[in-house]
Amino acid sequence: MSPDHDTTTVSGPASQSPDGAESLHDNSKDALQLFSASCAGHRRHNDDACAVRLPEGSDTQRYGCLAAVADGVANAEAGGEAARAAINGFFSDYYSTPETWSTKHAVARVLHSLNSWLFRQSGGSTEIQRGWLTTFSAVIFKGTSAHLVHIGDSRIYRLRDGRLECLSRDHSHTLGPGRTFLSRALGMDAHVDVDYRLEALQAGDIFLISSDGIHDYLPESTITEQLLGFCLSTAQQLINTALEAGSTDNLSAVVCRVNTVGLPQCDELAMRNCELPFAPDLYPGQQLDGFLILQELHASNRSHLYLARDQGNSALRVIKTPSVNYCDDPSYIERFVAEEWTGRRISHPGIIKVFPPSAERRCLYHILEYIEGQSLRQWMQLNPHPQIPQVRELLGQLISALRSLQRLEIVHGDLKPENIMICNDGRLVIVDLGGADGPGLREQLHLSGECAPGSKNYAAPEFFFGDSAGHRSDIFSLGVIAYELLTGKYPYPERLGNHHYRLKSYSQIRYISASKYREDIPHWIDGALKKACSADPRKRYSALSEFVRDLEIPNPEFKLPQNRPLLERNPILFWQLLVLILLLSHLLYFFQF
Structure with a gap:
């Protein structure tokens, strides 16, 4: 799929002729052909919208080709407006997402934003009659894969080797003969759950995205027959056939045929x-x-x-x-x-x-x-006992940088004092991105191997336990750095040489309280460090903002520890007292005889 021009076509009322006739659009290339059609049918207004886009140049590699259908909910006050807003908004925002995002993440973020906007247009009401509600189904053809996105009761079909398969699931419930209830749609609630599915492409695959005005009135055998005769007018033929079968709804169809599947597209x-x-x-x-x-x-x-x-x-x-x-x-x-x-x-x-x-x-x-300054490691050696506010300020800069990576769906993977510079003006800069990873990077660059874990005393345990690394892995490394800034030690026994984690469970990794090394550290800051450095990623902070808050404001969840035994608080004094007691007992024994 390598189009030489950018084509975006939106079908719906805006493209209808004055007499209400259907709109038909042809966007075809050698590797991928897309045809779309939409009409009001026997209704006065067309509340459907459909669109296709074949971008030009590098955008094809970064984002892929897109086809979508939205069906505005008929008994909603602004169903048609919602459908057109969803199509236009998705096509505009999806092609503006960062390259570092995976397709799945980009789709989720865009649809979440669109859903919030539609829900606000309804005044935050969950009543269907008052809502800006629409279904939304799309296929993104990218490289050797099709990314399917779906919410509502429009459908995505695939015809492969003469067999028709519905790849989407209707989000509706039957209430009785001829009566259904839509359980999910864009704009229906403040939060939205969208179905996502990834399918490998094969040469000869034909995809159909249809509104219920078509598939509710045509048996799969008829749809199969129409798709087998794929041509420029197939989308319109499906609409005509559904109208002849008695369709009383708006009708929209996008049909796509994959003629060739090349190598995975990479930057x-x-x-x-x-x-x-x-x-x-x-x-x-x-x-x-x-x-x-x-x-x-x-x-x-x-x-x-x-x-x-x-x-x-x-x-x-x-x-x-x-x-x-x-x-x-x-x-x-x-x-x-x-x-x-x-x-x-x-x-x-x-x-x-x-x-x-x-x-x-x-x-x-x-x-x-080029950064003039010193590494954080050098700074720590020159400042072995920094004040807590000073450490907070340094961590605040690191957290700001890590947030920018999280927004791009990037995991740094090798955060440590040697990879952080302090400029002469006090600015902290992360200087090594060699361990950076993320779904978007893998999707765009087709990285084949696993990313090696970072330095042994800073890398999160999940790197070595077979669990997938994520943003919580960077929070672990940040927690270890914060602990070391305050105490000059590691929160776990130091691992020397090539020794990494060789344990069977996270519970075998025991946190050492920071107050053991520095008594002026408040218990609530020690609690925040313990949570950030939790060996089990499920018990770790899920957001950097939570860690920031707990470093600044005492969290009542972190209880004041009960008096610890003398052996734990001062082991040297414990053993000295034990020896003295044993010596006194022996002396008393001899004096008795």
Whole structure:
């Protein structure tokens, strides 16, 4: 599916002829053909709306091609307006979502926003008669997959190898002969549950999205027969046949045929970058694509960092090159490329800037913002006992940066003091995105392997227990950093060398109270640290805002601990007293005899 122009067509009253005749639209390409039609039928107004879009260029890879039908609820006050608003709003907002979002996440966010708007238009009323209510069913053709989105009683069918299958489920209940009750629709409630389904595409697949004015009046055998004769007028033929069968409702249909299924679509620039040769070792005085190398900043077995000057504008930049140790490792290369792809889509003062390379780039490297300052690790060594308000301020900056990643559906995956810089002006900046992951990144770049867990003392336990990592994994790492800022220790026994978690359950990982190392830490802050660092992700904070609040305001859930035994509070004094008691008992024994 690689259209050479952008086509968006909305069918409904706005496109009808003055006499109420049906609207028919043809949008076809070699790989994918889409035809749509809609009409009022025997009713005075058409409260249906349908649309298709085949975007141009890179938008096809990022977002895919879209077909949708909305059927305004007939006995609602503004069903038709709701249907058209849903179609127009979805097509506008979906194609404006961040590239880092997965299709499923993008669809959910857009429909949640649309539902809230429609519900507010109804004055927040759940009475159907007063509502802006509509069904909504859509198929997004993206790469080798079809993403199905559905709410209400419109339907999505697929004809494959002569067999018709309904891929959606009606959200309605039968009340009696000829009477049904719609249980779910956009605008019906403040919250909405939308069905999402992912289907692999095959060449020859034919999809039909229809309003109930068609499928309620046609048997599946008739629908199958019509789709088998797929052509430009198939959508209109379905409408005509339903009218002949006695349909009294508005009628809309979108039919799509997949002629060919190519390779999974991936960001073309990222794919080209994977084919670039590795950069050679660089030395002061060398030039690389318009950059003058000034000095080496850091070297590890995975990458090298160089300070360089852009000879075009004299700005200082950091050049990051991959290590030749991994030149034959496809997983490493795709992760290195993904780091640049991710960084160029993030804009936040707390996350390092990644600049686009020149068109003449001859080898693989990143161009990064140059930050003058020290790492958080160095700052911690110089400030071993910071005040609690000072720690709150540092954490506030980190949380702001992590929130921006969460909004983009990105998990950092390797948060630690070495990956955080404190600029000379006090600004905190996360400087390494090599462990970044997320559904959208995997969908856009087709990452094949699992992302390696971060540093052993900061990586969340779920990385090693086989559970999926998510935003709570970053909250764990943040909690460990907060704990270490206050105490200089880790909340769990330190893991040395290559030792990672080798336990059978989360319950085997025991939190060490921060007050053991620093008595001036209030119990409620210790409780917040314990919850953020919970080994079990289900018991951890689900939102960064909750952690922020509990660090600032005492949470009554965190009870003041009862007096702990002397052995736990002061083990040295406990053993000293025990030895003294034993010595006194022996002396008394000898004096008796």
